[in-house]
Amino acid sequence: MAEIRAEMVANVWKVLVSEGDRVDDGDTLVILESMKMEIPVLAESPGTVTKLYVAEGDVVQEDELIAEIG
């Protein structure tokens, strides 16, 4: 299982997947926004989104869990 975490304090701008979705390595899961920059968060391995911890409009802290890919 892979944990996907936020690299910085950011606003969750878009959530592009739902729990149960199949994803490939490199697929964009969510798009964060911080300091006028969009930061896509990618899957680092193929699998299924087993848990999604964020919704659009949330603020995530550095190192906070965004999703789990199993």
Added chain:
Amino acid sequence: MFSSVLIANRGEIARRVIRTARRMGIKAIAVYSDADQSLPYVHEADEAVYIGESAPAQSYLDSVLLIDVARKSGAAAVHPGYGFLAESPGFAQAVINAGLTWIGPDPSAIEQMGDKIRARNLMAAAGVPVAPGSAAPVADAEAAVEEASRIGYPVMVKAAAGGGGIGMSAAFDDDALRSAFDTARSRAERFFGSPEILLERYVPHARHVEVQILGLADGRVIALGERDCSVQRRHQKVAEETPSPGVSAPLRSRMLSAAVLAGEAVGYRGAGTVECLVDTETGDFMFLEMNTRLQVEHPVTELVTGIDLVEQQFLIAAGEPVTFDASVPVDSSGHALELRVYAEDPKRFLPSPGPITEWSEPSGPGIRVDSGYAAGTTVTLFYDPLLAKLCAHGATRAEALSLARSAVADFRVAGLKTNLPFHAELLDNPEFVSGDYDTGLVSRMRQP
């Protein structure tokens, strides 16, 4: 001269404008959002007014609110800084309609230059060189492919109302162009509220060189030299210098004349910047866009000319003459460099907001720091990552680089990541040190 000014901005530029206003005896009125209440500019202003929530739409971008605050605080003028509402013709007009002095060009000049397609057409008609590109908005991806076959690959895809490099990308073939077009369009709608897209011939090896102009109260337009802004990441500037090591005396003279023509074509008044690309292979230059406001990197021009550009903005807006003899070319002395200190990691340049636990700026002869933060303040995710502008002024380029190296080493910031280590690396990079570099420099520094 008016007695008071409201600064419709935040951070380092608000602080910069406050400094000159107070020196001139103009009462400086600052505005601040929740996130900014403890920043230095709020305390340094003669008066500071709370304007709302941290999200820019609820504070610094709310023009109705800002005009209301300006009226109630008794401000006689409004200085917009850069970004936010600085290039909004509607805001400029609203300031004028409220009976206040707008410190900037006429709203019609902002409007004409704000649309990149219209600006290109206008410049071409005025005799300013422009790159081959769109004379009208490109409707969709297929129209873009057709347009690209006329212009010739590679092409740059841009938002007509855009700025700051957002949504901009180069395409080398039809497939890449279709995808670049879609990205540019969605970003253009989201960030600039206009879906209009243009294509322009992409110049693979180019320097980004801009000319500072001033449109005087008597109608004359003058040029105050150039700035080289080729050190960029994600099409955004990281370091600037003047004079440009890549511009010969004859090229400088042609660029300055063209910039004056550009300003004259729109009846420009106040401080503005004509941005150009210089093709390093052919030596040709072409108009990119005009920024109708004070530029972030204006300090390097101030350092070599000894002219306070904010002071000239105030004087011109008040209908008064500038502080120097504008009938002869302005003297320039030495070489100046600006390093933008960003809250971002120095390797991948990703944003790094957070609290500042330690902040100690370098100082000494030839060093100038324009900063927006201090120890105990917090950098939030709501605004751009600019923390400070570290400038060095030496008799020669080598001296300016050497001063900058010591200053970077002496700048102590803790609590969040900054790009100071990147600047240390840049100042020792052989390509940068040689002066023979182009806009691809930072990407080459980060190639795996």
